Amino acid sequence: MATTEFEEKPRVITPRNSRRNEIVAILLFAVGLLLTLCLVSAAFYPSDPSWNSASQGVTRNWAGSIGANVAALLFQAIGIAAYLLPVLLLGAAWRRFRTRSIRAPFFRLLGLLILTLSAAALLSISGLQPLFDSSVQPGGLVGTLISRGLASGLNTVGATILLIAIAATGLLLATNFSFVDLYQKLATLFAERFAFVGKLPERYRAWREVRREEARLRKEKRAALKAEHLAARAAMKSSPELSPEQRIAQFMEPPAAGTLGAETINRGEARLVQQAQPAEASAEPARAAAAGAGAQTATVVEGRSGRRSIFPRGNGNSAVEEEENVEEMVKGASVLRPKGEAPATGKLPFDADRSKRVSYTDYSMPPLEFLNEAPPHSEQADTELLSLATRLAEKCKEFNVTGQIKHICPGPVVTTYEFKPDPGVKYSRVVSLVDDLCLALKAESIRIDRMPGKPHVGIEVPNPRRETIFLREVIESRAFRESSSKLTIALGKTIDGLNYVADLAKMPHLLIAGTTGAGKSVGVNALIVSILYRARPDEVKFILIDPKRLELGLYADIPHLATPIITDPKVASRSLKWAVKEMEQRYKDLAGWGVRNIDGYNTEIMRRNLVKEYDDKGEPHKPLPYIVIIIDELADLMMTSGREVEESITRLAQMARAVGIHLVLATQRPSVDVITGLIKANFPSRISFRVSSKVDSRTIIDTNGAEHLLGRGDMLFLPPGTSRLIRVHGAYIDETEIGRIVAHAKAQGNPEYNESITQSEEEALGLEDSGGEHDELFEEALRICVEMKRASTSVLQRRLRIGYGRAAAILDIMEREGLIGQADGSRPRPVLGRAYEMVAQWDEGGGEEE
Known part of the structure; x- marks a missing residue:
């Protein structure tokens, strides 16, 4: 029993050498502390006298002269690695204080030696210089010898890798440190902190499965509704007794209450139901699959007229409701066609005052026969336009953009559908449907814009068969014939098919931009020919600048030219400077005569010539002609003489209107380095043909839209005095027509060139x-x-x-x-x-x- 009781008592095992451990710990602690004082104070007082220093000063080392010599010895031997020794000694002292014996002391000392020497060598390779004494090498003498020896055979990188491995080995031998334990602790820490990262793939897979299931249900539901919708439309179209308008009106009547009986079905209705059955039967599997998504089975609904239609009955997404909404959107649409204008024949009737002019009394304007006559136009049928309006309404309804299509305005190139949005439908939502409508209508490009003066949005859809607008149609129009300005331009036709003309004198300058093939060159030709049909050589003078040498060569040697066609950029710069001087001289003449513009000046000249108030030489006064300067490619001039050209253009654009000098600038590069802000600010009237990007569109007309044009003369015109763009389809004129007009002008006189325009x-x-x-x-x-x-x-x-x-x-x-x-x-x-x-x-x- 006594032995058992003795064994059950807890036993405190104390090492037999605990007293010896305390003594060793105290000694190690003292040595480590002294070594710390030696090394630390040596950093503050590196000039203390020692075995390698001949200084005669007082030793200020905290451990005295012995500490200064020991520190100097360690620094010279192993460099900065000497700071490892006190750390290791203090660590060993702490372990001995805890009465723990140091196992395998030989391997510990060996590891300490390896760690110290490898650290010294690594410090020597790093080149790190001590801050306290520049004479001390980073790794000392030993580290330098080891690093040089290894680097000579392994190079710096190889030696560094080897020394790091040796230092890690020494650390494992000298201490109880373990890299495996460090990895496990870090892995445990990161696993606890970032556990949610591992769950992300699983959550993503679950979310994707839910989305796939929702998409599958939506697809099945749409398939079922589409099948029933197509069946109902096929059944409606199969009835031969009713016209499309009658079927739409009959379909829009609300259903009447009552039961279904065979006596209310006539022959046409029986045929309607019979033809709808195959499509209905083919839609049954899709409807069954979509039953879980809210689709309902089809029922027969009887209207007031006794006709029956087969539609699904659902919760607001049913085909009958969608069909009713779509037909309601196009129910009140009416097709508006512009009335035709009787063309003129023969010469234009604006030459009545020829006898009053001073010169060119026998000059005759080109006859209309020089221009090609337009072929008969083919119009789209109303049923085709209504069908397209229905498809347009279906697409809008699909995106919950509701409203009514009020009018359908077919034009030569595009058809405008005037859409009135319902209350609460934003204009931006309608504009955002551009790309979707292009896909639905299979159109090249669709433009959506507000219609001025109406609460409607104009949806401009290209026609399947585009008409070519001939210049003769516009020139023989009443708007062109009744214009009193000599600078009237026949631009083309609007989207409604109405002839559109503009007055260059009111603009007073014009900026034209467009990519290659957009119709810019044809537009410039139409501008020149329009003026040739309006003015005589003594009334308008042209200065044509064509750096590309290709576009304006057709007009060489016509009597309207003030100078030969200019192709040299330097000569063009001089001609613009001459125009500035001419503008200043004309302002002096106007001021001397007490008039405000060129029209008043020429009127006063005509009055004085009639009463025979001639000049000092006894000759009649000569009227001032309009001067139209046309630059076909502005980019080439801006690249060669940008500053001078910009300065001249700016001065002319600011002041030349009153004296009858007008600029027409055309370019294929509507970038900010060509159309500078200074030029753009003085050209309120601009024409943009099709451009390649929205940035170019905003550069020329300050808004988007030109990138959606159709090309081949399709343009956006910004008239003077307004910010509303007008879409115009440019008139076409070919080189043969231009050749006939130019030959007619050349036959009546030679040009009278002003050599001072191009002189240096x-x-x-x-x-x-x-x-x-x-x-x-x-x-x-x-x-x-x-x-x-x-x-x-x-x-x-x-x-x-x-x-x-x-x-x-x-x-x-x-x-x-x-x-x-x-x-x-x-x-x-x-x-x-x-x-x-x-x-x-x-x-x-x-x-x-x-």
Whole structure:
């Protein structure tokens, strides 16, 4: 019993060498603390005297001179790795304090040595310099020798990898650290914190299965409803006794209460039900599959007239309700066709005042026979338009965009369906259906826009058979014939098929843009030909600038040209500068006559010529012609002389309207570097043919829409004084027609070119004249040279306030006349004796000799 009681008592096992462990722990702790003081204070006082330092100062190391020598020895031997020693010693002291013996001390010491040496070598390879003493190497002498030896054979990367592996081995030998335990702890920590990540695939699979099941049910439901809907439509169309309008009206009547009896079915109704049965039977499997999604079985509904229709009866998504809503949307639609206009024959009747003009009294306008006559137009049938309106309403109803189609306006290229949205339907929702309507109607492009003055939205759908609009149709229209402006332009026809003309004088400038093949060149040709049908050579002058050398060559040598067709960008820049000067001169003339615009000026001239109030030479006054400057490709000019061209165009666009100078700019690149903000701000009237992107559309007309045009002359026109765009289908004219008109104009006279338009500044000064005294500043320039006793362009520029070109031209004249010497680099030219003699003669004779 006593033995049993003794065995059951808890026993406290104490090591026999616990006292020895405490003594060893105290010693290790003391050594580790002293070593820490040595190393740490050595970092603060690296200049303490030691075995490798000849300093004579006072030792400030916290462990005294011994600590300074020990620290110097360790730093020189193993470098910064010396800081590992006190850490390991303090760790061993703590373990001994807990009366734990150090197992396998040999392997521990070996691991400590390996860890220390490998750390020193790694520090040596890293090149890390100590902050406290630049003379101490990072790994000391030992680390440097080891790292150099390994790096010579394995290179730096290989040596680094090997030393890291050796250091990890030493760490495992010297301590109880385990990489496996570290991995397990980290894995456990991350598994607890991020457990939801592992569940994401399972949740995604469940969500996808639910979506698939919902999609399958919706598909089956749509299939069932579509089958029943098609069966009902086929049954309605099979009745030969009623027209489509009668069937729609009869179908829209509400069903009457009562029972179904065989006596109410006539022959047509029996045939209707009989033909609907096969489709109904084929739809049964689909309806059965969609029963769980809310689809209902079909029932027979009898209307007031006794006819029966087979439709499903459901909860608001049934085919009968959808059909009723669609037919209600197109029930009140009416087809509006524009009334035709009787064409004119022969010459245009706007030449009555020919005898009153000063010149070109025998000039005759081109006859209409030069233009091709339009073939008879084929119109779409009303039933075809109503069928398309029904498909349009079905697509709108599918996206819950409800309303009514009020009018159907067929045009030569597109048909406009005037759609009135129901209350609560936003305009943006209708616009967002553009792509879906294109798919449903199999259309190339559909444009949706508000209709001014109406609570309707215009849905413009391309016609299956597009008509070509000939220029003759517009020129012989009443709008063109009754226009009083000489700059009337026959643009084309609107989407409703009405002829549309514009007045360039009211714009007063026009900006045209469009991609290749969109109809820009044809539009420019129609503009020029329209003016040729309106004005005579003494009334309108053209300056045609064609950098591409291809577009405007057809009009060469017509009497309306003020200069030959310009193809050189530099000459084009000079012609624009001439236009600026001409504008300024015309403003002076208008101010002198007390009138405000060119029309008032020409009217006053006509009045004075009638009363024979002629000029100083006794000749009749000449009226000012309109000047139309057409630049076919603005991008080429902006690339070569962008700054000068932009400055001239801006000045003309701002001020040239009153004096009868008008600009027409055309480009295929409607980018901001071509159509700059300064140019765009002064061109309120713009035409955009089809462009490639919304960005280009906003650049030219400040809104989207031009990217949805159909091309081949389809345009958006921004008239002056409004922000509402007008869609116009441009008139077509081919080269044969242009050739006939140009030949007619050439046969009546040759062009009278103004050479000063394209002359450079030197040519304008008359350098060909031997004397050169035609320049009004020649005498004053020569006097300045004689006074300064040297000739320099900079002096003439500063004193006479002229440009470099003119100053250099005057000096060239002086050199040719032997008045000054030749140029010598940048030095001033010497003034010769003949110049002094000429000035003396002027002083004696009272001025320059004639």
